[in-house]
Amino acid sequence: MKNSSVKIRDYRTQFIQELTPIYDAGEAESFFYLIAEEKHQLKRIDLALHPDLVFSETETVVWNSILAQLKQEIPIQYLLGKTSFYGLDFEVNENVLIPRPETEELVAWIIRNNLKIEKFKDLKILDIGTGSGCIAVSLAKHIPNAQVFAIDVSEKALATAHNNAHNNAVNITFIKQNILETEDLLQEFDVIVSNPPYVRNLEKEEIKKNVLDYEPHLALFVEDNDALIFYKKIAKLAQKNLLPNGKLYFEINQYLGKEMVDLLEKMNFKNIELRKDIYGNDRMIKGEISN
Incomplete structure (x- = not known):
């Protein structure tokens, strides 16, 4: 395209045409x-x-610059510097994963389960591996009076999450911490939630180029021979740091639902519930600490 004044409707036609070898026409139009x-x-x-x-x-x-970057399959959310999640606006960049619709389902589940008890006491919620802060911020926004804490190993991710908390007018205590090196969370919580890295290296071929090339691998991948490393560690900490009747929620690898149920059963969690996402994949699980 030449760098000259052009009717927007004409540019729109060309924009969609140039992107349709990579994206379908509807997606290209939505980008425009x-x-x-x-x-x-x-x-x-x-x-x-x-x-x-x-x-x-x-x-x-x-x-034209944006179009060229879209042709390289750089996610449009990164190009715009923002995305929407659970009705809120979030800053996103190359230091954090782009929030997914499936994670909105996890947030909705937690809110439904906890709003009914919120009126009786202040909930303490911990989000482990917060990334952009999408889970922590959404919970803080929709469960009034909850005390929300969020952990991440990445200082740059925490800076983004802090901005998102500020922009959405919620108070969250952010903590820089490597959860795999943590032996005790030092306080107790009503809810612990995590969407940790869970994509095995063997599944990389299923990952789209725009994710594989541009989103942070630290937040995505685990070794094939220890795919549940984060879940084991977090569940162990939850045993120690959940209050009586406390709940543990995870987003999970769709191929490891049975393994996750087995893991929580072996660790004596009760009322275990495995749920599918909107695409019919095993995607989230809940377990509870008994009295």
């Missing part, structure tokens, strides 16, 4: 409108009502 709204506050209806709107030469240069 996401960028138009973020960069120009233009909604689809605005462009329909004003078909003669143009991009200036400078604006076209910016769009």
Whole structure:
């Protein structure tokens, strides 16, 4: 595309055409409108009502740069620097995973299970491996009076999570800590939740290029021969640091649902529940500490 003034509707057609070898047309079109709204506050209806709107030469240069990066399959969330999760806006960058719809289901489950008891006492919630803070921030926003704590090993991820807490007006205590080197959490919680690294190296071929090449591997992958390393450690800490009737929630590898049930059963968790996500995959599990 030439760097000159161009009608937006014409640019839109070319934009979609250039991306369709990589993305389907619907996804490419959604990218166009996401960028138009973020960069120009233009909604689809605005462009329909004003078909003669143009991009200036400078604006076209910016769009061409974004288009080139999309062709490299850099996630659009990173290009825009933000995404939406559970009705809230989150800053995202190369230091944190992009929040997934499946994780929203985990958050919804925790909120449903705990709102009914929130009125009787202040809940203490711990999110382990917080990343962007999407789980911790969403829980703090939707469970009033909860005390929320969040751990991550990455200082850069914690900086992003702290920004997201501030931008969404919630108070969270952030802690830089390597959970695999932690022997005691030093206080007790009503809820411990984690979406830890769980993709085995053998599953890399299933991972899309935009994830594999650009999202942080530290937050994604585990060794094939010890795929449950984080779950074992966190469940062990939960045994020690959950209050009576406390609940442990995990997002899990879809192929390891049975192994996760076995793990929690062997560690004497009660009321274990394995749930599928919107795509029909085993994706989340809950266990409880008995009285």
